[in-house]
Amino acid sequence: MKHIYTGKTKDVYELEDGNYLLQFKDDVTGVDGVFDPGANTVGLTIEGAGRSGLKLTKYFFEVLKEKGIPTHYVDADIEKATMTVKPAEVFGRGLEVICRYRAVGSFLRRYGLYAEEGQPLDAFVEVTIKDDDRQDPPISEDALDMLGVLSKDEYKVLKELTQQIGNVVKEELAKKGIELYDIKFEFGRTGEDRQIVLIDEISGGNMRAYKDGKYIEPLELEKLFL
């Protein structure tokens, strides 16, 4: 097992069969000791955070597998806080794809002239560049194509997958009376045919979820949902 990469919240190893092992860490992103899933820096360590994120991720990736939606997931070991995945290549140096069901956060900060806080949005998709130095700017389909990050055909697939997966998570949460406001995903290309698949994780840190109008903290979501 070869160590490949040290991420903010995960370490990555290459396995002998060519798959990769993601080691979920208890480090979470945040600022000044406060957990903030949107932050770009590791803010603190919370005992059990890695395992908690993995439990939700395993749950959702297995639901997606049943529905035939492509992901990089192979299997997970909750005890060891590890997930085995197929190797995937990210787009450019990494993109985040957001699916929005209510106008909050950066959407509202940008488009507040035309949107009211909490206004329903119909699975609105937007892409941002992973670029800490430039505060993860949003980027359009045309710009992704022109800069050689993602072709127009790939954008179409990416958008459809994002809405499909967002809707699956939304419906799953709704079964427990939880409402999904927005969620962010990462995608990559895998295999010889460079199929676009969901990668990384689906956990409390990737989404804004509410119950009875109250925001649910990422770690609380796992307890409430599973």
Add this chain to the structure above:
Amino acid sequence: MKHIYTGKTKDVYELEDGNYLLQFKDDVTGVDGVFDPGANTVGLTIEGAGRSGLKLTKYFFEVLKEKGIPTHYVDADIEKATMTVKPAEVFGRGLEVICRYRAVGSFLRRYGLYAEEGQPLDAFVEVTIKDDDRQDPPISEDALDMLGVLSKDEYKVLKELTQQIGNVVKEELAKKGIELYDIKFEFGRTGEDRQIVLIDEISGGNMRAYKDGKYIEPLELEKLFL
């Protein structure tokens, strides 16, 4: 003649025949007494600035008319610094549409991870919301549609017109050895069929133009070009 609106650089009057009169002012946008076409505040007054902007605008709008590209232009009186236009309704509370031929300015600030300064761009189009409070954020085709500002069909027309007009200005400038880096336009709907047409102005303040690698100030452009 009825006064309708006082803008930063123009006053607007309604004429008896239903057309509008734009009075170009010598006020220019800027910060701390320095002319900056991208600024949202009136920074200073420059004798002759209104007439200078109108001269270029008249020139370009008449070229567009010859080419059958729709604008709100009727005629202009350089002496009085006025332009007569057809009434038009803006999209939402106003959009700016940018056409880029080289990666500079806000494009580079956002996408510097994938673009080099001055890199050629193939008439890249982006739309920003006119919203001083939110620093004129960029907005995607999907968001414009979802927020009811611009339909998908209208976006298609808007993008095509933007590239057409951008290319006309680029070619005109090239005849004098001037290179267009980027240009911003405003559009509106006019007439009973709500045709999308170019509105406002085309002058030095709307574009970045270079000669022999050197940026040309807005007022200098008129002298150099006409």
